[in-house]
């Protein structure tokens with residue numbers, strides 16, 4: 001994970017390193033000056049080596065500070081890295097091929113992941129600079145200690161080893177504590193937003209008291225988990241401080257013995273003691289920051305998962321890339337911990353045909369749409385796509401080449417035209433395309449025509465008009481395969497027939513699968529796949545009506561329901 005963090009903002013890394021070195025030199029400068037003065041005071045003449053180093057540092061610093069904006073280079077690196085990371089993450093979130101099992105909510109995205117990226121400030125701004133400062137100070141201490149024959153340089157290594165071991169032990173419990181804290185926070189936040197959105201419903205059903213109790217339980221759980229996290233952080237701080245200040249005390253004793261045995265002079269021991277104090281303070285800071293980084297690990301793991309699932313979209317397809325057949329062979333699919341929805345199931349969809357998909361509620365029709373769109377992975381069997389010369393196409397092209405509309409598509413606030421032309425690469429004569437398919441004629445009767453505002457979610461127009469616009473918007477994308485999932489289920493008869501007519505026209509040169517439960521629609525389709533008992537059965541309505549008792553029963557019930565309406 002740490003290595004990966006350096007891949008972001010790497011253009012700013014050089015500048016950041018320059019600033020880190022200059023900051024370190026600034027820290028060493030007073031110690032070296034004091035050393036030169038001490039030697040001069042003690043011996044009556046200047047130590048050539050130390051004075052030379054001091055003058056070199058002073059020249060270097062003067063030159064460095066003459067450069068513009070030198071004091072903000074670590075910040076520039078930090079902002080650039082965070083911005084790149086945030087952009088990649090958001091690209092992953094809005095990728096239409098994202099893993100649907102990732103269960104992203106606004107809470108997870110904002111509270112955990114985006115805040116997790118913000119907390120990476122600590123890595124770029126503090127952990128890395130502290131790590132460099134510790135390394136440089138330690139190198140200087142080793143050189144001086146070996147030069148002056150003192151063993152004090154061993155102590156920081158022992159201290160770091162002990163910190164590492166104790167951190168490793170603490171880290172064993174850290175993921176659990178952090179996860180529980182995060183989950184407590186998310187679950188409380190989700191409950192709050194959900195209750196707030198449905199507050200009128202809760203009051204109307206007098207269920208607000210019950211929901212308040214449930215929210216109280218969640219906030220109490222979160223309070224406990226926050227206390228656990230604080231306890232854990234205090235414990236680790238205590239261990240860290242004991243190790244650091246213990247090492248500093250031992251080094252003072254060691255240096256005192258060195259002076260007593262005349263191995264080093266008082267100024268030499270003072271220089272080493274100050275360096276030791278600087279080093280251990282930086283190590284303490286580093287240990288503390290590493291701690292914060294460990295606490296962002298759950299968020300980072302998730303962030304990188306989202307980024308990694310971003311697939312590079314294939315270029316505009318050529319004629320030979322177009323899908324003309326999709327086959328499922330011996331396919332098995334089950335959601336985790338649930339019974340299989342498909343078992344050794346076979347399905348064959350060819351272009352130029354309109355297929356209906358019918359089945360009982362919960363039999364897996366919408367799930368099949370997700371499998372075909374590459375959003376669910378099958379556990380056994382084969383999903384294959386072919387072009388018109390029967391060449392097998394890569395399955396990665398599926399999400400991009402399949403269009404899907406559900407019963408409740410989303411319209412964005414803006415004009416009808418903005419919604420219709422939402423997709424990339426729409427042809428200039430799109431209005432003619434709609435006319436040829438008999439779609440959206442109602443727009444001509446609207447005073448503002450295509451410039452009519454639809455409102456958020458399309459609330460300013462009727463459900464039938466909303467569905468026609470969403471349906472037309474997809475048709476303009478010119479996909480190879482269309483899956484319509486109950487598109488006519490919640491609209492009036494007139495709009496329903498307009499859409500059905502367009503679907504029939506579309507199916508003359510595309511693969512079209514229409515998921516429906518409506519008898520009046522099913523009755524107008526040539527070929528039906530009946531999904532029953534984990535398998536698909538293909539036939540005309542009359543074939544299935546004769547051969548399959550379950551189909552017969554389902555259709556009889558549906559017919560009866562529709563006749564009553």
Ligand SMILES: Nc1ncnc2c1ncn2[C@@H]1O[C@H](COP(=O)(O)OP(=O)(O)OP(=O)(O)O)[C@@H](O)[C@H]1O
Nearest residue numbers: 335336338341359360361362363364365366367368
């Ligand atoms: N993401 C999911 N995780 C777990 N189970 C799921 C998920 N999505 C759907 N299911 C379950 O899988 C089963 C099939 O759901 P699906 O929506 O595919 O059925 P359907 O045939 O389209 O139903 P309907 O006719 O009511 O629309 C249901 O029992 C549903 O609860």
